[in-house]
Amino acid sequence: MIVVGVLKFPGTNGDFDVLRALELAGLRGEVVWYKDYRSGVYDAVVLAGGFSYGDRLRAGAIAAATEAVERLRVDVERGVPVLGICNGFQILTEAGLLPGALVPNDPPGFVSRWIRVRVVDNETPFTLLYQRGEVVYMPMAHAEGRYIPTGPYRAAFKYVDNPNGSVDDVAGVAVGNVLGLMPHPERAVGPHVSRGGVGGLKLWLSLKQWLKT
Numbered sequence: 001m002i003v004v005g006v007l008k009f010p011g012t013n014g015d016f017d018v019l020r021a022l023e024l025a026g027l028r029g030e031v032v033w034y035k036d037y038r039s040g041v042y043d044a045v046v047l048a049g050g051f052s053y054g055d056r057l058r059a060g061a062i063a064a065a066t067e068a069v070e071r072l073r074v075d076v077e078r079g080v081p082v083l084g085i086c087n088g089f090q091i092l093t094e095a096g097l098l099p100g101a102l103v104p105n106d107p108p109g110f111v112s113r114w115i116r117v118r119v120v121d122n123e124t125p126f127t128l129l130y131q132r133g134e135v136v137y138m139p140m141a142h143a144e145g146r147y148i149p150t151g152p153y154r155a156a157f158k159y160v161d162n163p164n165g166s167v168d169d170v171a172g173v174a175v176g177n178v179l180g181l182m183p184h185p186e187r188a189v190g191p192h193v194s195r196g197g198v199g200g201l202k203l204w205l206s207l208k209q210w211l212k213t
């Protein structure tokens, strides 16, 4: 049976929403506490959002130094699709699994509102059902989401109205089967989880198609 692991650290708070979104797409998800994470178990892995370790040091920095992320690295090398949402994206950049850094917003402060993003790469396991250039609506909720490249990178999503000062309007970055995204596709799957936006639904359905379930 196909199972998507939803990795949870102390302070992760988006895991339940991810489970619900997976379920709506017809995928089976399983929350896995970081200490219990093993490589070779999951068909795909989602790092849910939140405030791992209270965002101490830098958002994502402490989680990135755990054994769980070393095990995740093994799965990435084997081609397992991995999605980091918001704090999950911050963990992936801190771990060097995605290029660049996510630094405090400019202008500074926590921004929680619905925004529009444009899909620029529809060749990832999480975006194949979107049209290239399609604009989708999703909520954002972060204080450290300003993307700064540190070398070459492939943007997967771009903000339509840049809310945080990200270089080149970058909202999401992909490398191989790894995708990081600042806004929350798990909170844009229908009225039960959000106020009705469904811009994230195709992301979960894309994964389902990619996994051929």
Ligand SMILES: NC(=O)CC[C@H](N)C(=O)O
Pocket (backbone or CB within 6 Å): 048, 049, 050, 051, 052, 055, 059, 085, 086, 087, 088, 110, 141, 142, 143, 144, 145
């Ligand atoms: N929603 C989240 O994942 C929060 C992200 C992060 N802790 C920040 O505020 O930047």
